[in-house]
Structures are given as structure tokens and as C-alpha cells.
Amino acid sequence: xxxxxxxxxxxxxxxxxxxxxxSWLAFAFFGEAVFYGLFGLSWLALSLDNxxxxxxxxxxxxGQAP
Numbered sequence: 001x002x003x004x005x006x007x008x009x010x011x012x013x014x015x016x017x018x019x020x021x022x023s024w025l026a027f028a029f030f031g032e033a034v035f036y037g038l039f040g041l042s043w044l045a046l047s048l049d050n051x052x053x054x055x056x057x058x059x060x061x062x063g064q065a066p
Contacts, residue, residue: 026034 030037
């Protein structure tokens with residue numbers, strides 16, 4: 001069954017509205033503190049990805065398949 005262009009557009013619109021609503025709620029309740037939370041989440045995600053990539057690099061340098 002081929003995906004419907006109308007359905008894809010509708011899902012995209014619903015997702016965009018949900019993200020906009022969540023963003024508005026976050027700023028309404030937490031104000032500028034949202035930036036600190038987003039910075040912390042970004043830092044955590046980058047740190048975890050760095051650990052994952054270092055482990056993968058170590059495996060490749062040891063001659064093991066990823």
C-alpha cells in the first residue's frame with residue numbers, strides 16, 4: 001500500500017502543532033530556564049554519543065568488526 005500524500009501532510013501538520021504546543025507550554029511554565037534544560041540535554045546527548053563513538057573506534061583499532 002503506497003503512502004498517501006494527504007496523510008503524510010496531515011501527520012506532519014499534527015506533529016508540528018504538537019511540537020509548537022509543547023514549546024509554548026514549556027516557555028509558559030519555565031520561562032528562560034528552558035534554555036538551561038535544553039543545553040543540559042544537548043550536552044548529555046553529545047557526551048553519550050562521544051562515549052559510543054570512542055567505544056566503536058576502540059573496537060575498530062583492535063581489529064574487531066563493529
